[in-house]
Each structure stands twice: as C-alpha cells, then as structure tokens.
Amino acid sequence: MNDVLSLKKANCKNCHKCIRSCPVxxxxxxxxxAKIIPEECILCGRCVVVCPQNAKRVRNxxxxxxxxxxxxxxxxxxxxxAFISEFPVSGIEEMEELLKKFGFFAAREVAQGxxxxxxxxxxxxxxxxxxxxxxxxxxxVVTLIQKYYPAVIPYIAPIISPMMACARQIxxxxxxxxxxxxxxxxxxxxxxxxxxxxxxxxxxxDELWQWFEKRGIVLQKQEVDAQGGRASRFFPRxxxxxxxxxxxxxxxxxxxVDGVENCVQAIKEIxxxxxxxxxxxxxxxxxxxxxGPSTRAYRDNILTSRARxxxxxxxxxxxxxxxxxxxxxxxxxxxxxxxxxxxxxPEATIIEILARMGKTRPEHELNCGSCGYPTCREKAKxxxxxxxxxxxxxxYLLENAESFSNNVFAVSPNAxxxxxxxxxxxxxxxxxxxxxxxARSQEVIGTSVIDLIDPTEFQSVLDTGNDIIDKKIYIPxxxxxxxxxxxxxxxxxxxxxxxxxxxxxxxxxxxxIEKRAKTIDITDKVIEKQMRIVQEIASLLGETTAxxxxxxxxxxxxxxxEDE
Numbered sequence: 001m002n003d004v005l006s007l008k009k010a011n012c013k014n015c016h017k018c019i020r021s022c023p024v025x026x027x028x029x030x031x032x033x034a035k036i037i038p039e040e041c042i043l044c045g046r047c048v049v050v051c052p053q054n055a056k057r058v059r060n061x062x063x064x065x066x067x068x069x070x071x072x073x074x075x076x077x078x079x080x081x082a083f084i085s086e087f088p089v090s091g092i093e094e095m096e097e098l099l100k101k102f103g104f105f106a107a108r109e110v111a112q113g114x115x116x117x118x119x120x121x122x123x124x125x126x127x128x129x130x131x132x133x134x135x136x137x138x139x140x141v142v143t144l145i146q147k148y149y150p151a152v153i154p155y156i157a158p159i160i161s162p163m164m165a166c167a168r169q170i171x172x173x174x175x176x177x178x179x180x181x182x183x184x185x186x187x188x189x190x191x192x193x194x195x196x197x198x199x200x201x202x203x204x205x206d207e208l209w210q211w212f213e214k215r216g217i218v219l220q221k222q223e224v225d226a227q228g229g230r231a232s233r234f235f236p237r238x239x240x241x242x243x244x245x246x247x248x249x250x251x252x253x254x255x256x257v258d259g260v261e262n263c264v265q266a267i268k269e270i271x272x273x274x275x276x277x278x279x280x281x282x283x284x285x286x287x288x289x290x291x292g293p294s295t296r297a298y299r300d301n302i303l304t305s306r307a308r309x310x311x312x313x314x315x316x317x318x319x320x321x322x323x324x325x326x327x328x329x330x331x332x333x334x335x336x337x338x339x340x341x342x343x344x345x346p347e348a349t350i351i352e353i354l355a356r357m358g359k360t361r362p363e364h365e366l367n368c369g370s371c372g373y374p375t376c377r378e379k380a381k382x383x384x385x386x387x388x389x390x391x392x393x394x395x396y397l398l399e400n401a402e403s404f405s406n407n408v409f410a411v412s413p414n415a416x417x418x419x420x421x422x423x424x425x426x427x428x429x430x431x432x433x434x435x436x437x438x439a440r441s442q443e444v445i446g447t448s449v450i451d452l453i454d455p456t457e458f459q460s461v462l463d464t465g466n467d468i469i470d471k472k473i474y475i476p477x478x479x480x481x482x483x484x485x486x487x488x489x490x491x492x493x494x495x496x497x498x499x500x501x502x503x504x505x506x507x508x509x510x511x512x513i514e515k516r517a518k519t520i521d522i523t524d525k526v527i528e529k530q531m532r533i534v535q536e537i538a539s540l541l542g543e544t545t546a547x548x549x550x551x552x553x554x555x556x557x558x559x560x561x562e563d564e
Contacts, residue, residue: 004043004059004189005036011055016392018047018056019372023260024148027372028387037387040340042143043187044260044284045293058186058294062211064201065180069103073178077107078166078199080183081114082236082289084312085305086205086296088221091312098219102211105174110181113166115232115323118245120159120331125252125279130155132270133252133279135241136333137161139191140284141263146338149267159331160195162235163188167198168329182208184236184292187284195333204294229314231322236289237309241281244313244320252279259286345384353380357393415482415499423449423458426494435499436478449497453477458495461486472502481506527553 012033019027019034026040027047034055036047048056069075077099079092089095096107117137124133132155136142139161145152160168167179181188181202192199212219231244239256247254255278257266263282269275285291290305345353354376359365365376371392373379382388409416415432419425425448428441436452438444449455453475457468468486475482483500 004186005038005041005045005048006057006059007033007035008055008057009033011053013053013055015052016370016372017050017052019388020369021046021050022372023264024144025373025378025382025387029372029389029392030386040147042140042147042260042284043190044140045186046260048186049293058204058206059189060207060210061189061201061203062207065203068178068180068201074105074174074176075103075178075180076170076174077104078110078113078163078170078179078181079107080163080181080185080236080289081109081111081233081240082184082292082295082305082309083182083205084224084233085236085290085308086184088219090222091225093225094222098217101217102215104180105177108166108170109233110162110166110183111230111232111235112169112323112325113162113164114235114241114244115230115325116165116169116327117159117162117331118232118235118241119327121157121241121279122245124157124159125250128251130157131276133157134270135279135281136335137235137241138283139185139187140260141282142335143187143190143338144260144263144284145267146335147340149271150337150339152267152270153335153337155270156335158333158335160198160333161191163191164195164198164333165327165331169325171198172328184285184289184295186293205292205296206294224308224311226311226314229312229321231313231320233313234309237306238283238286238288239281240288240309242279244322245279246320252277254279254281256281256283258283258288260284342381342385345381349384350377350380353383353390356390412498415501417449417452417497417499419449419458419495419497421462421493421495423455423462423495425449425452432499435480435501457484457486458497461488461495465490470500479503 014029014032014034016029016034019025019029023044023046024040024042026037026042028035028037034047036056045058048058065075077096079095083089083095084091087095089098092107092109096104099107114137121133121135124130134141134145134152134156136157136159142156145156163181163183167181170177170179178200179198181192181199182205183202184205186204188199189202192202234240234243238258242254242256245254255266255275257263257280263284266275266280266282270280283289285293287302287306289295290309291302295305354360354365357376357380359376367375371379371388373382373388376393379388379393383390409427409429412429413431415435416427416429417425417432418427424446425444426446428438428444430441433439433441444452449458457471457473460466461468465488467488468484470483470485473482473484474480480501481503483502485496485498485500487496487498488494489496
C-alpha cells in the first residue's frame with residue numbers, strides 16, 4: 001500500500017478538502033502539506049477524486065503491462081463487471097478485440113469469478129456457518145474492518161474476491177498467464193499485493209483510458225448487447241450481489257449497504273450484536289463499483305452507468321440464468337487483524353489544545369468542519385497525535401487576522417479612512433478623528449467623504465484602478481499638509497485612505513528655505529562690498545581679487561544647491 005497512493009507536494013494548496021472527505025482521517029497535515037498515512041489508509045480513493053489541485057497520485061502500472069506484453073508473455077485481461085458501464089462497447093467480445101490491439105492474448109469477465117464467489121456465499125447461507133455474513137468482494141470494506149473494527153472480522157465471509165477467483169480460473173487454464181485485472185478500484189492494487197500469486201498487475205479504468213489516448217483509439221458509443229444475459233453481471237451496482245443470488249427459502253435476511261459512512265454504521269451495529277441472521281452486502285462506494293474512484297460516473301451520470309449494467313445482465317429474475325463456471329480450487333482466505341491504534345489524549349490535554357485554538361468555553365467549539373474534522377475535539381485529538389496543526393482552524397485564523405487588522409488599525413499613528421465604492425465612510429481610526437476634528441467616528445460612519453475632504457484622489461483611484469502612494473497634498477479646510485496613499489481593495493469593494501501628517505515637517509522646511517534665502521542675500525551683499533574695496537586697492541592685490549570672487553561665489557552656490 002505504501003506506494004499505491006501518494007502526494008504531489010508542489011500541488012497541495014492546503015485546502016483540507018481531502019481531510020474533510022477522508023472517512024477514516026488517514027491524512028496528516030504538516031509542513032503545510034497533506035500527507036497520506038499508508039498504515040491507516042483504506043484506499044477508498046475519495047481524496048483522489050475530490051482534490052481540486054490534482055495533488056493525489058495513484059501508482060500507474062501501465063509500463064509494467066506494456067513491458068510484459070513486449071517480453072512475449074501471455075497477457076490476459078480480467079475485466080471487472082463495471083467495464084460495461086465505463087466503456088461504450090457492446091460487450092465482452094468487442095472489449096476483448098480492443099485489448100488484443102494492445103497485445104493482450106485474451107480477455108475474461110470477472111463476472112465469472114463473481115458467480116463462483118456468490119455460489120460460495122449461498123453455500124455459507126445454507127450451512128449457516130455465521131450468524132452474520134458480510135460480503136468480502138470490496139477490498140476497501142475488508143480493510144476498513146481489519147484496521148478499525150477488528151472485532152467484526154469473524155463476520156466477513158472468509159472467501160476470496162471475484163477478482164482473485166477469476167485470476168485462479170485463468171491460471172488453471174493457462175498456467176503461464178500474466179493476469180492483469182482492469183477495474184474501477186484503487187484498492188485492488190493493494191489486494192493484489194496482500195494476496196500474491198493470483199493477479200500479476202492491476203490497472204484502473206483511468207489507466208486504460210490513458211492507453212487508448214496514447215494509441216489514438218477513439219471509442220464510438222455502442223448499444224449494449226443484451227443477448228444471453230448473466231445474473232452475475234449485476235455485481236457492480238448496489239444490491240448486485242444479492243440480486244444474482246438464489247435467496248428462495250433462505251432463513252437469512254438480505255441488506256445492501258453502500259458508502260463508507262453507511263458501512264461504518266452497519267459495522268457498528270454488528271459490533272453491538274445486531275443484524276443477526278443477515279447477509280450484508282457492503283460496498284465502500286456509493287452506487288458500488290460503477291461509481292468507483294477510477295470511473296467516469298464521478299463526472300458523468302451514475303444512472304446511465306446503472307442502466308447499462310442492468311441491460312447487460314438482463315436475466316429472467318425468476319430463473320436467473322448465469323455462468324456455468326465450475327470451482328476446482330479453494331476459495332477460502334485468512335483475514336488478518338491490522339488494527340490501527342491511535343492514542344487517546346488525556347482530557348486535560350484536549351482542553352489545553354482547544355485553548356490554544358481560542359476555544360476556552362464550550363460555545364467557542366463551533367464544530368464547523370472547515371479543518372476536515374467533524375468536531376473541534378476530534379481536531380484537538382488529531383493535533384495531539386501529530387496529524388493536524390492548530391492553524392487548520394478557519395475561525396481561529398479569521399479571528400487572529402481580524403485581531404491583527406484591528407490592532408494595526410488602532411495603533412497606527414496615521415489617519416486611516418475606509419470607504420465603500422460610493423465613497424461613504426465605513427471605518428475611521430482615532431488619529432483620523434483627531435485630524436478632521438471628529439469627536440467620535442460613529443458620527444460620520446455612513447456619510448460621504450466629501451463632507452470631510454475633497455474626494456478627487458479617491459474617485460481617481462476608483463475610476464482608474466491605479467493606487468496612489470505617498471502623494472503630497474494640502475488640505476486647506478484643516479490647513480494640513482499630508483502624504484496620502486489610496487489603495488483599492490476590489491475584492492471587498494473598499495478604498496483605504498492613509499493620511500500621514502507632514503504639516504510640521506513642511507513648516508520646518510519652509511522656515512529652512514526662508515533662512516537659506518536670507519543667507520544667500522547676505523552673501524551677495526558681502527561680495528558686492530568686497531568688490532568695491534578690491535577695486536580701490538586693485539593695484540596692490542593683483543590676481544588675488546579674482547580668487548576672492550571665485551571663493552565667495554562658491555560659498556553662495558553651495559548654499560543655493562542645498563535647495564535643489
């Protein structure tokens with residue numbers, strides 16, 4: 001399982017959608033990345049389907065199959081019964097012809113393996129081997145029970161899946177066969193590795209579509225060939241296993257459950273001692289295999305998929321014509337306990353973690369689910385076990401951001417105005433109140449900014465979309481010189497005006513310029529007087545006169561240059 005499902009780090013955008021969708025929360029969030037925890041994952045594939053950034057990657061085994069064909073092996077495809085709903089072919093014959101173009105030796109319907117498996121279920125029912133019988137076809141359901149509800153393992157039918165039964169059939173006929181299962185399920189890649197010796201490689205429907213695209217094969221939609229229907233072809237839809245079984249005169253009751261959450265409820269009921277005398281068909285996917293994570297039904301209409309399955313099965317519901325497959329090999333399997341133990345934090349630790357998230361009272365626990373966990377306490381447990389981060393709490397982040405924003409607004413020494421697109425005042429900090437002579441900001445909230453100042457700069461930014469940064473302006477109504485910055489927040493339809501009061505600085509500058517002008521004037525007079533004296537004693541000074549003039553002129557120029 002370690003490499004069946006992985007993460008493309010560069011693609012993860014911290015949206016937590018995969019955590020929200022994961023029914024067993026087998027995803028760790030750390031270093032701003034969602035990371036799959038293989039030992040806890042049940043490979044339902046939901047995180048792959050819901051990820052908006054395509055950050056989850058299913059192991060692609062196309063090269064393995066292409067290599068096997070290229071090496072001359074007898075490669076035989078075992079097609080999951082859902083193939084008829086996924087590919088627009090008429091039936092197994094047309095699908096086999098397509099696969100032979102890729103180099104496959106032959107193709108078989110896993111529905112034949114389904115017939116063998118359901119026949120053994122019927123045997124168990126007749127022999128009443130278990131109080132409750134849970135179907136063993138869905139590897140994700142089996143893994144769910146192994147890892148999270150091991151007390152229910154004895155109620156799983158200890159029988160291999162239709163995929164494995166079909167592979168055994170093929171290898172009985174062709175001992176040298178390289179069997180490739182092609183189906184809608186990610187978890188079958190893991191099942192193949194857990195039960196070696198049956199299937200040699202697993203391809204998803206997605207991988208086969210990729211192969212079609214590489215070869216430039218375009219499939220034209222064909223009507224289903226309904227001649228010679230087989231009841232076991234019902235397997236890939238909800239209730240399909242029960243539909244093809246002979247339940248007449250049975251003392252068991254039959255129920256079909258789909259979707260991980262519904263399966264969990266049924267498993268818990270069985271754990272409590274309920275559903276005695278029931279055969280429970282379980283599928284992790286809502287709609288069962290025709291709605292698997294590697295099917296187009298996730299993007300298209302599942303009803304169309306179900307209709308094609310029903311058409312292809314087409315049996316007389318009373319006679320239930322089916323395959324005539326003899327079982328000449330054992331079907332039993334051992335289902336191991338793979339219990340995932342997650343430490344339970346002390347209550348004091350949960351309270352401490354909640355407090356770090358700003359949840360010091362029960363009413364603070366909003367249980368909004370934005371972090372991916374159903375409750376704040378579940379999130380706190382995940383933090384304790386290193387699977388979540390404090391910052392994953394959206395209300396916590398918003399409260400911190402708002403608090404930071406309010407602090408900036410409150411402590412800024414500059415005057416700040418927030419306007420809407422109609423240039424009405426929405427917010428105003430205390431320095432702005434002081435600047436514009438307002439006792440309380442509430443007095444002007446909702447009024448037009450024109451009542452305070454000339455709105456020309458604000459209107460310009462609104463019209464052009466170009467922000468103004470540190471523009472020096474004079475506000476005659478208040479005899480103020482300011483540096484004005486106006487920023488447009490288009491997303492929130494707001495304008496931010498920041499006024500830095502530079503009046504004192506401007507006045508100091510003006511006084512400095514005035515003093516400098518006086519200095520230059522005095523220098524000019526000194527030069528003029530000196531020149532008169534020099535002229536009188538010109539005969540004595542000679543060239544020194546010119547040097548003196550140059551020196552004094554340089555002094556004057558230096559003083560002037562300070563104004564440039």
